[in-house]
Amino acid sequence: MTTADTLAAAPFGRALCAMVTPFTAEGALDLDGAQRLAGRLVDEGCDGLVLSGTTGESPTTSDAEKADLIRAVRQAVGDRASIVAGVGTADTRHTVELALSAEKAGADGLLVVAPYYSRPPQDAVEAHFREVADAAGLPLVLYDIPGRTGTRIEPETMLRLAGHPRIMAVKDCSYDFLGAQKVIGRTGLAYYAGCDEHILALRAVGGTGYVSTVANVIPRHLRSVLDAFEAGDTPVSARLQQRAIQLIELMMSAGLPGAVTAKALLGALGLPGGPVRAPLRSAGREATDGLLAAYEELTR
Numbered sequence: 001m002t003t004a005d006t007l008a009a010a011p012f013g014r015a016l017c018a019m020v021t022p023f024t025a026e027g028a029l030d031l032d033g034a035q036r037l038a039g040r041l042v043d044e045g046c047d048g049l050v051l052s053g054t055t056g057e058s059p060t061t062s063d064a065e066k067a068d069l070i071r072a073v074r075q076a077v078g079d080r081a082s083i084v085a086g087v088g089t090a091d092t093r094h095t096v097e098l099a100l101s102a103e104k105a106g107a108d109g110l111l112v113v114a115p116y117y118s119r120p121p122q123d124a125v126e127a128h129f130r131e132v133a134d135a136a137g138l139p140l141v142l143y144d145i146p147g148r149t150g151t152r153i154e155p156e157t158m159l160r161l162a163g164h165p166r167i168m169a170v171k172d173c174s175y176d177f178l179g180a181q182k183v184i185g186r187t188g189l190a191y192y193a194g195c196d197e198h199i200l201a202l203r204a205v206g207g208t209g210y211v212s213t214v215a216n217v218i219p220r221h222l223r224s225v226l227d228a229f230e231a232g233d234t235p236v237s238a239r240l241q242q243r244a245i246q247l248i249e250l251m252m253s254a255g256l257p258g259a260v261t262a263k264a265l266l267g268a269l270g271l272p273g274g275p276v277r278a279p280l281r282s283a284g285r286e287a288t289d290g291l292l293a294a295y296e297e298l299t300r
Contacts, residue, residue, distance in 0.1 A: 011020075011190055012082040012109050013047030014209030015223045018055040018194075020216055020262050021069060023274040029065045033272030035076035036218075040271070041080045045223030046215060048113055049073060050171075052086035054148065055213045055259050060277040063098060070105035084141060088113030089192050092128045099136040106118060111141045111171060111211075116149035122157050133166045140166055141211075145173035145194065155179040162187035171211045172202065182207050196248040199225055200241040204234075213258035214251050216273075217265045217295060218244065247294040256283055264288045265295060 019041065019203065022033035038049055044092050051073060052058040052066045061069075070085055078085070085102035087110050089095045115128050133140050133142055146152040152174065153161075161167050162183070172180050173194035186193050190208040193199045199210045203226060215222050221244060225267065228237035251261040264283035265274035268291070275282050283291070 009190060010205060010208050012141070014226055015046050015215070015219070016048035016050055016084065016192065016209065016211040017041050017046045017083075017215035017219060018050045018053045018211050018213045019073075019257075020259060020266065020273050021052065021056040021058075021061060021065075022272040023277065025274065027275060027277060029061070029068065029177045030272060030274055031068060033274065034069055034269060035072050037266075037272040038073045038076045038081075041215070041219050042077050044219040046081060046219050048082040049077070050084045050086060050211050051107075051210075053111055053143075054086075054145075054257075055216070055262060056086060057259050057277055057280070058086050060160075060280075063101060066098065067101050067105040070102055070107050074106040082108040084109040084111050086111040086113070086143075087132075088115075088143060090115050090117050091199040092131055095128070095132050099132050099138070103136055105136050107138060107174055109139045109141055109168075110136060111143050113143040113145065114149045114151045114153050116151065118152050122154055124298060125151060125153060126157050126161060129161055129167065130164060133164050136166070138166070139168040140164075141169040141171050141192070142167065142189075143171045143173070143194070145171075147173070147175075152290050158183045158189065159186060162189050169208070170208075172198075177201070177205075180207070196222070196246065200237055205228055213262055214244070214248055216262040217251075217269065217271075218247065218298065221298065243298060247291070247298050250291055250294050254287075256287060261287070261291055265291045268292045269295070 022030040024030045083108035087098035144153040169190040171194040184206040191209040193202040196214045225240045263273040
């Protein structure tokens with residue numbers, strides 16, 4: 001594969017972190033902490049950062065805070081990593097406003113989740129994405145996570161949207177492996193695993209890489225899963241993926257949201273993160289100790 005082919009297949013890089021949004025102890029936006037965390041993540045192997053996604057607590061940050069975060073992180077990482085801004089809401093008009101603001105602030109791409117709560121039909125879902133893509137000058141990542149939104153981006157809808165010149169990628173949290181392969185095989189969309197347990201599996205069937213919450217704390221390890229696979233050593237890649245499963249399960253499937261577990265572990269490691277904003281609550285001591293034990297087991 002040529003360098004041009006690689007770039008075309010990975011428009012935002014392969015190893016992307018769904019970065020937490022650091023807050024101060026008083027709950028204010030911590031831009032200094034965000035810059036330090038972003039710099040560490042890039043130094044440790046992330047070639048893209050997704051800001052203001054669910055892990056970034058986007059429901060509780062203001063439009064102005066989202067733009068300030070993009071500007072601060074861009075200043076910190078320069079052109080060493082792509083910045084994809086989460087702009088999806090349940091309101092098409094507001095999503096367009098956030099997309100234009102993110103573009104002005106310096107983002108490289110837009111993460112747009114399916115409209116949530118109102119559960120629009122597929123033709124309305126398609127129209128929503130097209131309106132955002134038409135309004136902004138940045139490429140879009142479609143975010144399919146029906147377990148949270150209540151609305152699926154059906155594979156047939158993906159196939160139609162793939163024809164839009166600015167719709168370039170998908171963050172896949174659908175848990176529909178068959179549907180994902182169907183779209184990968186019939187389009188040029190870059191497919192990113194949004195579920196950490198699927199990083200290797202999706203890459204092996206033609207996916208691009210990942211957008212990972214767990215990468216907030218083990219960016220180098222998760223990058224090594226992809227690096228081993230790219231080097232042709234699938235058994236090593238599989239072992240690396242399997243070694244991370246205990247921490248992945250504790251962070252993503254043990255009853256606490258990823259923003260909570262990532263910030264708990266970052267705090268235990270002395271890294272920027274801070275508290276979560278209500279209605280989320282910070283992890284208790286027992287949960288934090290369990291996360292730290294799994295982290296130390298993985299990294300020793």
